Amino acid sequence: MDLLGVLLWLCLPARWMAVLSSGAVTMTRKVTLVQRSLQNIVGSSPKIEVKSFENWAESLKEDVVFTASPKSVREIQRIVFAALLCRKNVRVVGSTHSWSSLFTDSEQIQINLGNMTLEGGKRVILQPGEYPGYRTVRIAPGVTVGELNDLIVPLGFTLRSGPSIKEATVLGAIATSSHGAMVNEPAIGGYMTGARFVDGWGKILAFNEDTDPEVLKALRCNLGLLGVVFEFELKIFPQEQVNSCGILTPLKTLFNPEFLRNAVSKNNFVLILSASYSSLTEKEARSVLETGKVPTTWDSGNDIVLINIVDPDATPDSLNTSDDPLPEDVTVVSTGQEFYKFIKGFPRALKGINLTDAIYLDTAVLGPKFLASEYTFPEKTDFKRSANALKEFSRFMNEKSHTEGILPFTRFVARWVKGTDCFLCPTSNPTSLKVAGDAGHFTTLGMDGVIDTLQEGPGFSYTMHKLVEAWDNLGLEGTLHWGKITEVTNFKEKIKTYFRHDLGFFENIRRKIDPHGVFMNDYLSYLYDAFNNVN
Ligand SMILES: Cc1cc2nc3c(=O)[nH]c(=O)nc-3n(C[C@H](O)[C@H](O)[C@H](O)COP(=O)(O)OP(=O)(O)OC[C@H]3O[C@@H](n4cnc5c(N)ncnc54)[C@H](O)[C@@H]3O)c2cc1C
Numbered sequence: 001m002d003l004l005g006v007l008l009w010l011c012l013p014a015r016w017m018a019v020l021s022s023g024a025v026t027m028t029r030k031v032t033l034v035q036r037s038l039q040n041i042v043g044s045s046p047k048i049e050v051k052s053f054e055n056w057a058e059s060l061k062e063d064v065v066f067t068a069s070p071k072s073v074r075e076i077q078r079i080v081f082a083a084l085l086c087r088k089n090v091r092v093v094g095s096t097h098s099w100s101s102l103f104t105d106s107e108q109i110q111i112n113l114g115n116m117t118l119e120g121g122k123r124v125i126l127q128p129g130e131y132p133g134y135r136t137v138r139i140a141p142g143v144t145v146g147e148l149n150d151l152i153v154p155l156g157f158t159l160r161s162g163p164s165i166k167e168a169t170v171l172g173a174i175a176t177s178s179h180g181a182m183v184n185e186p187a188i189g190g191y192m193t194g195a196r197f198v199d200g201w202g203k204i205l206a207f208n209e210d211t212d213p214e215v216l217k218a219l220r221c222n223l224g225l226l227g228v229v230f231e232f233e234l235k236i237f238p239q240e241q242v243n244s245c246g247i248l249t250p251l252k253t254l255f256n257p258e259f260l261r262n263a264v265s266k267n268n269f270v271l272i273l274s275a276s277y278s279s280l281t282e283k284e285a286r287s288v289l290e291t292g293k294v295p296t297t298w299d300s301g302n303d304i305v306l307i308n309i310v311d312p313d314a315t316p317d318s319l320n321t322s323d324d325p326l327p328e329d330v331t332v333v334s335t336g337q338e339f340y341k342f343i344k345g346f347p348r349a350l351k352g353i354n355l356t357d358a359i360y361l362d363t364a365v366l367g368p369k370f371l372a373s374e375y376t377f378p379e380k381t382d383f384k385r386s387a388n389a390l391k392e393f394s395r396f397m398n399e400k401s402h403t404e405g406i407l408p409f410t411r412f413v414a415r416w417v418k419g420t421d422c423f424l425c426p427t428s429n430p431t432s433l434k435v436a437g438d439a440g441h442f443t444t445l446g447m448d449g450v451i452d453t454l455q456e457g458p459g460f461s462y463t464m465h466k467l468v469e470a471w472d473n474l475g476l477e478g479t480l481h482w483g484k485i486t487e488v489t490n491f492k493e494k495i496k497t498y499f500r501h502d503l504g505f506f507e508n509i510r511r512k513i514d515p516h517g518v519f520m521n522d523y524l525s526y527l528y529d530a531f532n533n534v535n
Contacts (some may be wrong), residue, residue: 031064031107034086038066038109041082046070048079053104055096056167057369057451065104069112073204076111076228080202083109083518090518092228094172095144097165098483099372101523102176102224108521111228113171114142118231124151127233134235136193141230144169148234149356157236158356161417162188164271165363171229176483177221177425179417179444180359181271181308183264186420187427189220191235197227200514208233218509220422223482225510225519242268243314244358246346249321250279251394252301254414257387263319264383264416264441269310269359272414275343276336276397277406278304278326285331294401300394303336306343310358316349335410335450339367367450370410373464373485374446375471376426377478379416386443388474390414393445396470400463408460413446423502426479445471446484461487496530507531 031050039048046068053062066088070076083090091104092111104110117140118125124143127136135157139148146166149159162170163178170188172178179187193216194208205227207215219226251274253259263270279302280288287295304326307319328341342365350358379385393412400407419440422428427442447467449460465488471478479498480486488494495503517525 034088034107035066037086038079038082038088041085042068042075042078046075046079048109053093053110055098055103057097057099057371059099059371059451060101060103062104062106064107066107066109067112068109069115071115073198073230076113076198076230077202077204079109079111080198080200080228080518084200084202084516088518089520090228091224091521092141092171094142094169094175095167097163097168097172098176099485100176100483101521102483103521105521112142113140113228113230116140116142116230124148126152126155131235134237136233137236138231138233139170141171141228141232142169143171145173145360149360152236153239153354153356156239158239158354159188159191159234160237160355160359161185161191164359164361166360167363170234171232172483174220174232175222175224176481177420177422177427178481178483179415179427180269181415181417182269182359183267183416183441184418186418187221187422187425189422189425190418190420192216192220193233193235195219195229195232197229199227200516200518205513214505215509217421217423218506220420221424221428221482223424223524225524226513227519240312240355241352242310242312242355242358244308244310244347244350244353245314245316245318246343246348247307247309247316247319247321248304248343249307249319250301251303251305251390253321254305255301255387255391255394257383259319260386261381261383263307263309266318267309267311267314269308270416271308272305272412273308273339273343274303274305274336274412275340276300276303276409276411277334277401278337278340280330280333280337282330285333288333288406289331292405293403294405296402298398298401300397300401304340304343306346308346310355334406335367339411342367366448367410370448370450371408371460371485372446372448373460374413374444374481375468375476375478376442376444376481377471377476379441379443385476386414386416389443389445389471389476392470392474393467396467400466407463408449409447409463410450411448413444413448415444415446416441417444418442423506424482424499426481426498428499428502444481446481461485465489492527492530495527503531 049067051067053065068079089108123140125138145162160182161180162173174189177187196206199205209216284295284298420427468488479494
C-alpha cells in the first residue's frame, strides 16, 4: 500500500461518518469515494470498476458491485488487503452458474480470475508422476470443466466427476460440491489433491492432501469461504471407450427398488431425466386450459422418463423396459411437454465413444434458462429409499396438480454418486447421520423449472419447499445442493442436523484462514448460526 492509501484508510471512518450523516452526499458519490479508496490502496492494477451483476439464470441481481480481474497473485493480495482496510467483503465469481446467494453483496468486492494463468501463460499443466489409475494436473483458477476436458482429452485423459455442464469453472463446481452421474465417483472436490490461495490477511497459503488432510476436507466444499484459490491440483483419469444408451419408460417403472438397484449396480453412469406432464392426452390438456386444474384421469406415474446409462457394456435392452413413445402433438400447457421432445430425440444407442463425450453436456440442450434445486440423501444397497422418494414425488405431483394446477417443475434429474471425503459436501457421509448409506452411495434428486412458466400458480421455490417437506416426512434425512435453490424454511436447521460436528470442524479451519470474515456475504452470515451453534 502506498502512502496515499494509508492516508485514505486512516481518513475513511471520518469520511464515512460525514457521508452517512450528510443528506447532501448522493449514493453515487459514496460509491465513487469507496471505489477511489480501494483503487488507491490496490495501486494502478487491477482496475477497480463499478458494475452491476446478474447470475446466469438472471435470478439474482446487484446494481452496484466493485469488480476486479487480477492477473497475478500479488494483485489478489492487494485486493484482499484493500478489502480489510476498507472493511469490505470479497467474493470470487466463477461462471455465475449458481442459483443460491453465494455471490457478492451490494457494494462489496467481486474478483474474477478468468484471466489468470500458471507459469508460462499455461492454463493447465500435466504433473509428473504415475499413480495407479490416475495422473494429476495443476490448473489455473478460471478454467472451466469444458476447457479442462478440451486440454486433457488429446493427452488421453478425462474428468470423471463434476457438473454435467461444460460452462461451470472447476473451482466454482468444487466450492459448491457439484457432482455428475458417475455411480462410483465422488463430487468433483473429491479429486482435489492440493491448492494455493490467498487468505483473509492477504497471505499465500498452500495445502495438500498428504500433509493437510483436514484442510483438504474443508476445501472440497468451501462455499468461497476459505480464501481466493489461485491454483489447484486435481486427479484426472485415462480416457475410456463406452456405450451410451437412452431408454424411455414411464416414471412408475422407477418405483421398483430392484429395477433401480439393477440399473445402478450394472452401469458406471446412470442419469434419469423426466418430462413432466408428458403423458397428458389432448382431452386432459384442454381441460387444464378450461379449469386451471389437471384432471384426475392424469397420473404422473405415466409421464415418460429418459434413463441414460453409460458403461463399456451398456445396451438399450439391458434394463428390460418398454420403449413406447407418446404422441408429441398434444396442446402445450407445461414446459415439461416441450422437454419431452428432447428426451424422445436422445440417441437410443451410441457405441464406442469417449467417456468425456458421453457424460458432459452443453447447457443449451437443456432448453431455456431455468431454476433448479436438489435434494440429496444417503442410499442403502436395496435402493428402497430412492424408490420411495420417487413414488412420493409422483404422489405429490398428482395431489398438487389435481388441486392447484400445473406445477412449475419441468423435469427431475435423478443420479447416484459415491461419498466424498469432505466436511460440507451433501455427499460427505457424516458419521452423525442416523441412516448412513451402507454402500457409501447417495441419491440426488434435482428439480428443474423454467423461470418463465407457462401458467400462473405457486412459484418454484415454494413448490420445492413443499416437496422437500414431503420427502423429509418419509425420514430420508436429506439436505440441499449448496449451489442450487435452498429457499426452504428449515434449511438452517437441516444443515445443522445433516452435517452436525462436521460444521464445527469446517468452522475451526475457516476461522484460522479468515478470522475477520473478509470472504463472508449476507446469505452465508445468515446460515452461520448453524455453524456456530453445533452441539
Ligand atoms: C445449467 C446448469 C447445470 C448444472 N448442472 C449441475 C450438475 O450436473 N451437477 C451439479 O452438482 N451442479 C450443477 N449445476 C450447479 C453448478 O455446478 C454450481 O452452481 C457451480 O458452483 C457453478 O460453477 P460456477 O463456475 O458458475 O461458480 P459460481 O456460481 O460463479 O460460484 C460458486 C462459488 O464458487 C466460489 N468460487 C469460484 N471460484 C473460486 C475461487 N477461485 N476461489 C474461491 N472460491 C471460488 C464462489 O465464491 C462461489 O461461492 C448446474 C448449474 C447450471 C446453471
